[in-house]
Amino acid sequence: MKRIIVLTVLLVSACFLSAQSVPYNVVFDLTSKDTNNHKSVMRWVQMISAERPDAQLEIVLYGQSLDMIVKDRSVVANELKEITGNKNVAVKVCAAAMKRHNIDKNQLLPGIGIVPDGIYEIITKQKEGWGYIKAPH
Amino acid sequence: MKRIIVLTVLLVSACFLSAQSVPYNVVFDLTSKDTNNHKSVMRWVQMISAERPDAQLEIVLYGQSLDMIVKDRSVVANELKEITGNKNVAVKVCAAAMKRHNIDKNQLLPGIGIVPDGIYEIITKQKEGWGYIKAPH
Amino acid sequence: MKRIIVLTVLLVSACFLSAQSVPYNVVFDLTSKDTNNHKSVMRWVQMISAERPDAQLEIVLYGQSLDMIVKDRSVVANELKEITGNKNVAVKVCAAAMKRHNIDKNQLLPGIGIVPDGIYEIITKQKEGWGYIKAPH
Numbered sequence: 001m002k003r004i005i006v007l008t009v010l011l012v013s014a015c016f017l018s019a020q021s022v023p024y025n026v027v028f029d030l031t032s033k034d035t036n037n038h039k040s041v042m043r044w045v046q047m048i049s050a051e052r053p054d055a056q057l058e059i060v061l062y063g064q065s066l067d068m069i070v071k072d073r074s075v076v077a078n079e080l081k082e083i084t085g086n087k088n089v090a091v092k093v094c095a096a097a098m099k100r101h102n103i104d105k106n107q108l109l110p111g112i113g114i115v116p117d118g119i120y121e122i123i124t125k126q127k128e129g130w131g132y133i134k135a136p137h
Numbered sequence: 138m139k140r141i142i143v144l145t146v147l148l149v150s151a152c153f154l155s156a157q158s159v160p161y162n163v164v165f166d167l168t169s170k171d172t173n174n175h176k177s178v179m180r181w182v183q184m185i186s187a188e189r190p191d192a193q194l195e196i197v198l199y200g201q202s203l204d205m206i207v208k209d210r211s212v213v214a215n216e217l218k219e220i221t222g223n224k225n226v227a228v229k230v231c232a233a234a235m236k237r238h239n240i241d242k243n244q245l246l247p248g249i250g251i252v253p254d255g256i257y258e259i260i261t262k263q264k265e266g267w268g269y270i271k272a273p274h
Numbered sequence: 275m276k277r278i279i280v281l282t283v284l285l286v287s288a289c290f291l292s293a294q295s296v297p298y299n300v301v302f303d304l305t306s307k308d309t310n311n312h313k314s315v316m317r318w319v320q321m322i323s324a325e326r327p328d329a330q331l332e333i334v335l336y337g338q339s340l341d342m343i344v345k346d347r348s349v350v351a352n353e354l355k356e357i358t359g360n361k362n363v364a365v366k367v368c369a370a371a372m373k374r375h376n377i378d379k380n381q382l383l384p385g386i387g388i389v390p391d392g393i394y395e396i397i398t399k400q401k402e403g404w405g406y407i408k409a410p411h
């Protein structure tokens with residue numbers, strides 16, 4: 001009986017553990033065309049990475065936001081170069097959105113990942129327990 | 138003892154099962170008046186449904202977005218007719234927002250559901266493990 | 275064996291309990307400069323609090339939204355005074371955003387809390403099982 005009580009405590013702890021320790025994992029959902037919003041998201045990612053080097057951060061781009069990661073169009077190319085060098089930061093663009101906007105992968109800035117479906121990428125991160133922030137639109 | 142170990146494994150698996158398989162369930166939060174955003178959300182829902190017929194999708198409308206589902210005002214009436222015929226897709230409008238904007242239920246396009254409180258509908262889906270996407274505003 | 279079955283049922287119930295009862299807990303993410311959006315969020319919080327006095331609500335301000343909680347700039351000062359008197363409602367501003375916008379704590383309306391990092395505040399609430407609503411931008 002004692003063993004069962006110990007087991008119960010362990011299992012309940014296991015179930016709720018993820019709710020108790022809150023890692024700094026965030027997926028940013030970026031659909032905005034507005035370059036001010038591109039700058040805001042980049043600034044947030046840079047600030048968080050500086051304060052919390054353990055933070056796992058991912059920006060997912062789809063909708064109208066793709067200029068942010070296209071050569072000769074991005075207003076944050078330098079910042080992107082810096083943050084994509086950080087192994088804890090990922091910047092991913094939706095392949096379906098690239099197709100719709102006629103953007104080829106050789107037009108992307110270096111370090112940008114491609115995912116088949118930006119929305120599914122985001123909800124997968126949510127399901128894995130990452131925080132979700134919709135970037136300003 | 139062996140039985141307890143097996144039990145432990147089973148229970149821990151049960152706890153984390155939902156995190157391992159990621160179903161395509163998404164609630165879209167739509168508050169925008171901008172018809173371009175109405176078109177974007179409709180296009181996303183159509184694309185996801187075509188690619189992933191098993192996807193469970195729901196659009197919840199409140200705030201300034203209600204013209205999207207009102208007769209003679211919607212710019213996506215045809216698309217709505219098509220997607221609301223899909224049993225895996227739901228389009229629901231907040232009754233409180235309808236009241237505020239003086240919209241009666243007979244003004245709604247066919248196939249649109251009504252929920253008492255759009256925000257509570259959304260957070261209920263989140264709690265049930267659905268992904269959440271804030272549509273562009 | 276019977277004891278183990280009972281235990282199993284209890285534990286599985288414990289694991290899924292939070293998914294079954296959906297409390298009205300919501301964190302609102304507010305980054306918008308637009309005062310119409312400030313009014314919308316205040317109206318939602320007031321309506322929810324009136325309908326569901328048990329609801330736990332929190333507004334987190336960062337980005338471009340800070341005028342909403344600054345003296346002589348807020349267009350919802352009276353509404354804020356009322357809702358921050360409700361122990362189930364919290365309004366919190368990001369200290370990093372205050373610094374960036376040169377806003378000192380003595381400029382804040384009464385009842386406004388300060389958090390070091392607005393994004394971390396939001397994802398912590400998400401992890402604790404609160405619903406998340408991105409306010410219109």
